[in-house]
Structures are given as C-alpha cells and as structure tokens.
Amino acid sequence: MATCFVQHENVANAFMAEALACRQAILFARELGFSRVIIEGVSLTVIKKLNLDAVDRSLICSIVHDIKILSMDFNSISFCFVRRGANKTVHVLAHECRNNPGPCYWVEEASVATTTECELDRSRLEQVQVP
Template sequence: MVLLVSYWAIWYTRNRVGIVAFVPKTFTFVEAFLKEWDSVCLVSCPATPSELVYWQAPTGSVVKFNFDSAFSSHIRTATLGVVGRNSSGLIMAACSDSYSHVVDACIAEALACKQAVLFARDLAFSSVIIEGDSLTIIKKLNASSFDRSIISPIVYDIKDVARCFDSISFRFVRRDANNVAHVLAHECQSQQGPLY
C-alpha cells in the first residue's frame, strides 16, 4: 500500500506542478495519507449486532447536533442532514440542504459540520455538542495545530463560528448512532432546495 500511495503522490505532483516534489515532502504526505486511510478503514468496518451503539442524549440544557452528508461523485454534489435534540431526545430543529461542485466526500462531511454549527448559532443555542461519524473532520476540529489539508478553509470557518458559543464540543460517533442525520442527508437527494 505504501508503494502504491507513493507512486500516486509522485504522479499527482508531477502532473499538477510539472516537476517531482522534494522527496521528504512527498514522504510526509504519504505518511499522513496512510494514517488518515487507516482511521477511515477502522471506522467503516461494519459492526456486529453486539457492537451496535445508540444515540446518547446530552445532559442539562445542552443541545446535541448530529450531522452527516451523502456524496455523489459522478455529479459532484453533496447533500447534508443536521438534527438537533435536547436532553429528553426531543428534536429541537432539523435541516437538510445540497451543494454542487463538491470535490470529494471529505469536503461534503466538512460542509455538513459547518452547517450544523451555523444552524446551532442561528437558533441561538449557547451550549452545544456537534457530533458526526467522520473521524477525520472531528480530529481536525479538536486539533490545536493549523490544518493544512484541502478542507482547511472550512475547518477555520467552523472554529471561528464556534467562538460564539458558551460551550461547544466536537465528538465522533459511529454511523449507527448517527442514523437520523444520515437518513436526512440521503432523503435530501430527492428534494430541491433546503428544508428546515
């Protein structure tokens, strides 16, 4: 796998820039790509019935916003779903929307997370948990270092909006505990325009 990703990185750089990148820079990229790939593979393994996890309600006055996206590579569109629920599990708000000209699934997940944060802010909730099944996005939002990936502008925007809250946390959850947002994102594929 390392050799395959290395060849791909060299080929991509040569086609994009016209020269082969400096070897340590390419090695660093390959190393980071493989770590991210391992984390994605670890999360996407199907769970057995005994390993299923369920959505957990927040405590007190905190509202939990779950987000997810559905990405269509052949038409470069992403649809997203966001649902906010209180400590009793009651739905406080939900929305779905679509974006065109989306490059990949990672960007789609980042846009869904950004929508969740903006939605929570616009509804004037002060203490929120933002929860999604994209480990990559959650790790980037919880990292203190500057993100240098393709989604860095979206990560920056999310962190900027996050300053508006009295309390906010970003949490990873497996797909089976994020099912409502997942269904909303897929249902939006047959709709036109945003739904609230």
C-alpha cells in the same frame, strides 16, 4: 431540537461533505440562538481536525478555519465522533435531501421518516446503556 439539510454542489469528497455539514450545523445553531452545542460527525478525520489547536493545512483547511471561528460564538461547543451505524437518522435525512431541491429546516419537528428513525436510534442507545 432542530434539524436542517442543505444541498451542496461540486463537493470533492466525503471529508469536504462532512466539514460542510458541520459548518451548516453551527450556522443553524447560531441562528437559533443556542449557546451550548454538541456536533456529532461520522468522519473521525474531520472531528480530529476540529479538536486540534494546530493550523490545518489539508484541502478542507478553509472550512475547518471557518468552523473554528464560528465556534467562538458559543459558550460551549464540542465535536464528537460517532460510528455511522450509531446514527441512522442522519442517513434518513440525507436520503430526503437528495429528493428535495432546496434547503429544509425543522425546529421542534421533522418529517415522519426522520422522527421514526430518531426514535429507533434512541431505543438502540438505551439498549446499549442498560446493563
């Protein structure tokens, strides 16, 4: 339905990058007026932190806290882990992000490369679901 990418500078590690991407997705979904959201992430550690009720005390605790506060704006929100290979569209977006100096937002459209990879992801998912 929509996608965006925003570059962040001085990101310490992959966990922080994943948490920042999650927060950006939630802000974007809120801006678009979505009431039900599913956030998929490739970092099982980050997804677990977002699904726990306990207070996070890791290096990304402030981002996790922000995400949990922002999550209250939705009627329904879930955080799901997906294997890196199951969503290659994200990698296409990340590659495009590296070549683009500023943020980019698409609503009901995307770049040709992203759209093509999204269709391939969908066909791979359909192949897994068919007995």
